[in-house]
Amino acid sequence: xxxxxxxxxxxxxxxxxxxxxxxxxxxxxxxxxxxxxxxxxxxxxxxxxxxxxxxxxxxxxxxxxxxxxxxxxxxxxxxxxxxxxxxxxxxxxxxxxxxxxxxxxxxxxxxxxxxxxxxxxxxxxxxxxxxxxxxxxxxxxxxxxxxxxxxxxxxxxxxxxxxxxxxxxxxxxxxxxxxxxxxxxxxxxxxxxxxxxxxxxxxxxxxxxxxxxxxxxxxxxxxxxxxxxxxxxxxxxxxxxxxxxxxxxxxxxxxxxxxxxxxxxxxxxxxxxxxxxxxxxxxxxxxxxxxxxxxxxxxxxxxxxxxxxxxxxxxxxxxxxxxxxxxxxxxxxxxxxxxxxxxxxxx
Amino acid sequence: xxxxxxxxxxxxxxxxxxxxxxxxxxxxxxxxxxxxxxxxxxxxxxxxxxxxxxxxxxxxxxxxxxxxxxxxxxxxxxxxxxxxxxxxxxxxxxxxxxxxxxxxxxxxxxxxxxxxxxxxxxxxxxxxxxxxxxxxxxxxxxxxxxxxxxxxxxxxxxxxxxxxxxxxxxxxxxxxxxxxxxxxxxxxxxxxxxxxxxxxxxxxxxxxxxxxxxxxxxxxxxxxxxxxxxxxxxxxxxxxxxxxxxxxxxxxxxxxxxxxxxxxxxxxxxxxxxxxxxxxxxxxxxxxxxxxxxxxxxxxxxxxxxxxxxxxxxxxxxxxxxxxxxxxxxxxxxxxxxxxxxxxxxxxxxxxxxxxxxxxxxxxxxxxxxxxxxxxxxxxxxxxxxxxxxxxxxxxxxxxxxxxxxxxxxxxxxxxxxxxxxxxxxxxxxxxxxxxxxxxxxxxxxxxxxxxxxxxxxxxxxxxxxxxxxxxxxxxxxxxxxxxxxxxxxxxxxxxxxxxxxxxxxxxxxxxxxxxxxxxxxxxxxxxxxxxxxxxxxxxxxxxxxxxxxxxxxxxxxxxxxxxxxxxxxx
Numbered sequence: 001x002x003x004x005x006x007x008x009x010x011x012x013x014x015x016x017x018x019x020x021x022x023x024x025x026x027x028x029x030x031x032x033x034x035x036x037x038x039x040x041x042x043x044x045x046x047x048x049x050x051x052x053x054x055x056x057x058x059x060x061x062x063x064x065x066x067x068x069x070x071x072x073x074x075x076x077x078x079x080x081x082x083x084x085x086x087x088x089x090x091x092x093x094x095x096x097x098x099x100x101x102x103x104x105x106x107x108x109x110x111x112x113x114x115x116x117x118x119x120x121x122x123x124x125x126x127x128x129x130x131x132x133x134x135x136x137x138x139x140x141x142x143x144x145x146x147x148x149x150x151x152x153x154x155x156x157x158x159x160x161x162x163x164x165x166x167x168x169x170x171x172x173x174x175x176x177x178x179x180x181x182x183x184x185x186x187x188x189x190x191x192x193x194x195x196x197x198x199x200x201x202x203x204x205x206x207x208x209x210x211x212x213x214x215x216x217x218x219x220x221x222x223x224x225x226x227x228x229x230x231x232x233x234x235x236x237x238x239x240x241x242x243x244x245x246x247x248x249x250x251x252x253x254x255x256x257x258x259x260x261x262x263x264x265x266x267x268x269x270x271x272x273x274x275x276x277x278x279x280x281x282x283x284x285x286x287x288x289x290x291x292x293x294x295x296x297x298x299x300x301x302x303x304x305x306x307x308x309x310x311x312x313x314x315x316x317x318x319x320x321x322x323x324x325x326x327x328x329x330x331x332x333x334x335x336x337x338x339x340x341x342x343x344x345x346x347x
Numbered sequence: 348x349x350x351x352x353x354x355x356x357x358x359x360x361x362x363x364x365x366x367x368x369x370x371x372x373x374x375x376x377x378x379x380x381x382x383x384x385x386x387x388x389x390x391x392x393x394x395x396x397x398x399x400x401x402x403x404x405x406x407x408x409x410x411x412x413x414x415x416x417x418x419x420x421x422x423x424x425x426x427x428x429x430x431x432x433x434x435x436x437x438x439x440x441x442x443x444x445x446x447x448x449x450x451x452x453x454x455x456x457x458x459x460x461x462x463x464x465x466x467x468x469x470x471x472x473x474x475x476x477x478x479x480x481x482x483x484x485x486x487x488x489x490x491x492x493x494x495x496x497x498x499x500x501x502x503x504x505x506x507x508x509x510x511x512x513x514x515x516x517x518x519x520x521x522x523x524x525x526x527x528x529x530x531x532x533x534x535x536x537x538x539x540x541x542x543x544x545x546x547x548x549x550x551x552x553x554x555x556x557x558x559x560x561x562x563x564x565x566x567x568x569x570x571x572x573x574x575x576x577x578x579x580x581x582x583x584x585x586x587x588x589x590x591x592x593x594x595x596x597x598x599x600x601x602x603x604x605x606x607x608x609x610x611x612x613x614x615x616x617x618x619x620x621x622x623x624x625x626x627x628x629x630x631x632x633x634x635x636x637x638x639x640x641x642x643x644x645x646x647x648x649x650x651x652x653x654x655x656x657x658x659x660x661x662x663x664x665x666x667x668x669x670x671x672x673x674x675x676x677x678x679x680x681x682x683x684x685x686x687x688x689x690x691x692x693x694x695x696x697x698x699x700x701x702x703x704x705x706x707x708x709x710x711x712x713x714x715x716x717x718x719x720x721x722x723x724x725x726x727x728x729x730x731x732x733x734x735x736x737x738x739x740x741x742x743x744x745x746x747x748x749x750x751x752x753x754x755x756x757x758x759x760x761x762x763x764x765x766x767x768x769x770x771x772x773x774x775x776x777x778x779x780x781x782x783x784x785x786x787x788x789x790x791x792x793x794x795x796x797x798x799x800x801x802x803x804x805x806x807x808x809x810x811x812x813x814x815x816x817x818x819x820x821x822x823x824x825x826x827x828x829x830x831x832x833x834x835x836x837x838x839x840x841x842x843x844x845x846x847x848x849x850x851x852x853x854x855x856x857x858x859x860x861x862x863x864x865x866x867x868x869x870x871x872x873x874x875x876x877x878x879x880x881x882x883x884x885x886x887x888x889x890x891x892x893x894x895x896x897x898x899x900x901x902x903x904x905x906x907x908x909x910x911x912x913x914x915x916x917x918x
């Protein structure tokens with residue numbers, strides 16, 4: 001039995017150690033700064049739940065900033081990848097109502113599906129005229145909160161003449177050096193595949209040529225940016241803000257905005273129709289696209305959906321970025337076929 | 348479990364004794380005569396176990412099956428990649444389990460039975476892959492053996508082509524084996540401790556070489572444990588997601604568990620939940636088949652008494668030095684390399700920054716440990732995993748002893764029920780619990796995660812317990828019965844106590860697996876809640892790869908320290 005006790009005590013130590021690993025510092029971000037000034041517009045106490053794929057640190061900062069003006073609205077955050085969010089929402093729908101008030105994630109296609117299923121509440125945020133109209137749902141069920149373009153990233157230590165266009169990627173110089181996210185896993189990558197195929201300059205021929213360079217299809221945008229920064233594959237097709245953040249942290253990585261234009265997703269926000277806290281939810285949506293909310297987005301390395309808050313450090317001005325804005329209906333209709341074509345080519 | 352197949356036969360159970368020339372013990376008694384008078388206690392226990400299993404396994408499984416059959420999605424799956432994915436899943440699970448069991452057994456023999464140098468330290472190193480979350484390990488390995496990793500770069504410079512690129516089916520099998528051989532090692536090593544060295548000594552005295560003694564005496568006696576480990580690992584690897592998604596997908600090597608993500612994520616199918624539930628049911632069927640194979644193969648087995656004599660280590664003789672060097676090299680290569688990769692990532696500010704003294708920083712370690720969510724995650728993970736370890740330990744001990752030490756037709760069914768969830772990916776298990784959560788009032792509580800952990804990991808303890816028990820004769824229980832103990836009392840006082848070390852080893856495995864669990868936690872967490880696995884994943888998603896590495900490294904080192912203490916009990 002003494003063996004037993006030793007094992008148990010060892011197990012307890014493991015447990016304690018892990019607990020200690022977590023509490024070496026407890027810098028609590030106090031988010032309840034409540035200025036008296038804005039109390040006039042402040043809403044009555046309410047609790048809203050946000051489902052989001054925004055990284056934890058960023059959504060924490062967003063909620064803290066929102067609480068400056070709305071100190072009495074408690075925002076509970078459930079953060080997960082887009083696929084996990086879909087699974088959770090679907091599971092909740094199976095047995096009852098969606099348990100969230102707000103969804104802030106993914107691309108407009110996801111929202112189109114929910115809109116068609118009558119899950120969303122129609123709401124046009126205040127000041128909607130100031131927004132980039134490309135990200136506003138004409139029916140008023142959701143609105144984009146960031147411009148997240150897919151760009152070309154390259155490792156500055158290994159690539160001397162970086163590609164500047166999508167067409168450049170088919171150059172045999174880059175054979176075996178490219179990595180890109182998997183459209184089966186990343187919603188943005190699936191969207192991109194459809195946009196490329198729909199584009200007159202690129203289309204199927206370009207995709208065939210790209211496949212000839214045998215890109216490594218990585219899991220999602222995260223591993224792609226990591227591989228480019230580490231030099232595993234020095235050229236990557238990836239969302240732009242990850243590249244800027246890595247470069248800021250010191251990685252030898254740089255972004256090129258392809259001359260043909262960049263496909264983008266807009267991380268829309270929408271309110272679920274069965275919300276109990278409509279006023280608080282609307283206030284949160286208003287905040288996200290307000291000048292304050294967008295200034296924070298820029299601080300967080302995102303391209304904004306308004307023109308009056310500048311762009312992140314290291315990013316070109318919004319007017320200098322060519323953006324591909326295809327017909328969304330076409331893209332939604334062709335997406336499944338585009339992903340199938342992609343899978344067929346990139347064996 | 349094999350005893351159950353002989354349930355209708357009253358009287359001695361013969362376990363292929365004819366093939367054995369070992370000094371085996373007497374046969375089992377005929378318990379039927381007085382069984383009727385004393386069944387009550389043991390039947391109540393069995394009923395209780397069934398009720399618990401029904402609650403934590405059958406109900407969520409039922410929810411998955413109902414979802415799967417609410418519409419027929421098989422045509423869609425059959426038209427898609429399910430056959431190829433199923434084949435890939437099966438091949439990778441079986442091959443990796445075979446490699447893992449072979450490696451685990453070889454290590455158990457070398458480390459526990461021979462005079463190999465530095466055994467204790469080596470044992471610790473050998474267990475490290477258990478502590479690294481597979482999705483972190485996979486990324487570390489890409490850095491080592493990826494197309495432009497240092498190994499392939501050097502090889503290309505010397506010989507004009509890469510040595511081995513980790514992407515694809517072979518990489519998936521290799522990494523699954525690397526992450527699961529510690530389980531095989533722990534199960535086989537627990538069984539090995541019950542095999543007296545007297546038998547090997549007898550063989551050696553009679554002139555057998557050390558190799559021959561091990562091959563003809565020890566290995567056959569280890570067969571039940573090896574088989575248990577094989578089934579557990581093969582079934583578990585069927586459900587693994589992290590490794591095939593990171594290592595397999597770049598080469599379009601799709602398995603059933605990555606296929607599930609494709610359907611839930613790409614938004615290209617209607618009612619994705621039903622589709623993935625259908626894939627879950629397909630995996631269930633595969634797991635059930637594996638259990639049938641387990642049952643058929645384990646019919647013949649050995650039993651032997653415990654030995655009171657001290658363990659005699661096999662002298663390796665002239666082979667000691669080369670074996671020591673070889674084992675050290677292999678173990679260090681597969682454990683230390685990824686740890687070093689993690690360490691260098693943890694100490695560098697960002698990926699791609701050259702490794703020089705000037706660049707080293709502790710910022711990532713500070714960032715990883717000082718985030719408020721890490722504290723919440725650590726507390727939750729430790730609490731939930733320890734609770735899951737304890738519950739799985741007790742429940743697994745009870746199920747493991749009941750199915751191996753008593754007879755009933757329902758034993759096989761009980762063990763199968765406990766084993767099945769091992770084969771289903773965490774995502775599907777989580778969906779099952781999400782569907783039933785509102786009805787049982789556990790929605791958005793940590794207890795929901797606890798229930799799901801127990802469901803997902805109970806098999807580890809059941810297999811750990813039944814492996815050594817099925818190779819132990821019933822003599823002690825018989826003695827207890829003869830002295831007047833009831834069947835329940837004999838089970839509690841004798842069988843349970845014999846199985847406690849194995850149950851604790853299993854519980855430790857459960858705790859270590861649960862403390863960094865990702866897929867189940869991420870779906871079942873209440874808003875604002877965290878676990879360590881989710882912390883790591885969140886850091887990674889936020890682009891803080893180096894902080895994620897730092898947190899993984901800390902968890903690994905703390906876990907290793909704990910394991911080091913646990914390992915000291917041996918020698």
